[in-house]
Amino acid sequence: MTVSLERPVQAHGLTEQPPATKDLLERFAPVFAAIAATTVHSEATRTLAHDAVSLLKGSGFTAIRVPLEFGGSGATLAQSLLLLRELGAADSNLVQALRAHFTTVETLVSGTDAAAKERWLPRVVAGDVFGNATTEKGNAPGTNSTVLTEEEGRTVLNGTKYYSTGSLYADWIKVSADTATGESVRVSVHRSAPGVELVDDWDGFGQRLTASGTTRFSNVEVAAENIDASGGVEGVGFGAAYVQAILLVALGGIARAVRRDAVDYVRGRERAFSHGVGDSPQRDPLVQEVVGRISSTVFAIDAVLDAVGARIQNAAVLSAAGNLDAGATAELDTELSEAQIFIVEQTLEVANRLFEVGGASAASETRGLDRHWRNARVLGQHNPVIYRARAVGQQRLTGDHRTTPIYVGTTAPNGANA
Known part of the structure; x- marks a missing residue:
């Protein structure tokens, strides 16, 4: 039986109440404002946002999903997504850079x-951040050229990853690798471990x-306790x-930033076009219409x-109770693809x-x-809309196709997966 995801679901056995959303927004508003004040300069000079990440860590933002019992904020999953949207309005780069971190924490x-909670969650509260090293070039979809092998009594990691989003800001890097037996695993590697090289070459x-x-x-030597089965959240x-x-x-944050900057820009203008239809930019009906359309779309x-x-x-609450079935999962994934199609296109608009x-x-x-268009365009390249739109169409028409999982890899010359 497919369970509806539209009605609120109450968690059973929950011992702590989440903080009020209003309190969370007020708590982090000064942090987001401080970050927003530096974004234009950082983008123009391509200055990596180490200071901003340190500010987020020091404020407890990177531990918002950690339960109160471990010293975190105890925010709900929905609250964390709302706060990430607010961060996206300040700097969408940071939302994407922290994607692997929030995925790992989730x-x-x-x-x-x-045991994993006891080991890692206090570290997250202390400020440790996770990065990502998953994507490769030349590998077949769903496989890794990066390998974990046994050599002279040590377990060592060898390989090269590309698009390692957030790893230059991270303390721990989550690496996908294959073992000698072909099993895929996730490996946690500290950024300062001997043999780890981080290159700032994203262009x-x-x-x-x-x-x-x-x-x-x-x-890179890897301890046994830092090797997990592949999968995660x-x-x-x-x-x-x-x-x-x-x-x-992150895209929603960009849209909010566009609305903010449109209003600020027009309010600050004094010059008007001779062929305009208002005595000031703020009173020009055509300019007002543009701002109105932007605001409506962002709404x-x-x-x-x-x-x-x-x-x-x-869905997360249902999953924890063992009640999230395959039909509900397929519907959730389809709805997220529908949301993606709309949000990518409208944010670019x-x-x-x-x-x-x-x-x-x-x-x-x-x-x-x-920067708003450039950032939105690059974010929109992830899981390209053309494939998601087709998958949604097939799911709605025939019900026989799921929109996940997503793997990227080299294909054979005839177009079939290698």
């Missing part, structure tokens, strides 16, 4: 491994500060949706993301429309307004 919080025109560079592992019913939702809230994006957060929250509110001064690099 694995711990939603999992049943008590994308957007999301420049996500620290998505190359990571090399050369005979992506392996549970709501996991794929949660991982995708983090990218969507719709926010509404979709609110629904996404509620759906995933309910408002980021482009932003330039209609002014003249040449809107193109000034000192304003950095172009």
Whole structure:
């Protein structure tokens, strides 16, 4: 039986109440404001956001999902997505850079491994951050060229990863690797371990500060307790949706930033076009219409993301109770793909429309307004919309296709997966 994800689901046996959303927003508002004040300069000079990440760690933001009993904030999953959206309005780079961290923390919080919770959650509260090293070049989908082998009584890791988002900011790097027997595992490696090389070579025109560079592992010794079975939060019913939702809230943050910057830009203008229809930019009906359309679109994006957060929250509670069946999982994944199609396209639309509110001064690099479109375009390249739209169409028409899992790898010359 498929369980509805639309109605709120109450968790059974919950011993602590989550903090009020209003209190969380007020607590982190100064942190987000401080980050937003530096974003344009950081983007222009390509200054990696180490200071901003330190600020987030010191404020407890990176531990918002950690339960109160471990010293965290005890925020709900939906609250964490809302706060990440607010961070995205300050700097979308940081949301994507912390995607692996929040995914890892969610694995711990939603999992049943008590020993893992006791070991890692206090470290998260102390400020440890997780990064990612998953993607490779030349590997077949679902496999890893990075290997974990036994050599002279040691377990060592060797391989090269690309698009290692967030690892330059991280303390621990979660690495996907294959063993000699072909089993896929997740390995936790400290960034300072001998043989770990982090390279800042991400050259994308957007999301420049996500620290998505190359990571090399050369005979890195790995302790047995730092090797886990592959899967993590992506392996549970709501996991794929949660991982995708983090990218969507980053886009939602960009949309909010566009609305903010459109209003600030027009309010600060004094010059008007001779062929305009108002005595000031603020009173020009055409400019007002543009701002109104931007604001309306952002309202719709926010509404979709609110629904996404509620759906995933309910799915997580059902999953913890063992009541999230395959039908509900397929529907959740399809709904997230529907949300992705809308949010990607509409965020790009408002980021482009932003330039209609002014003249040449809107193109000034000192304003950095172009970063919104660039960042949204690069975020939209993840899990490309063309494939998600097709998958949704098939699911709605025939019900015989799930929109997950997603693997990337080299294909054979005839187009078939290698």
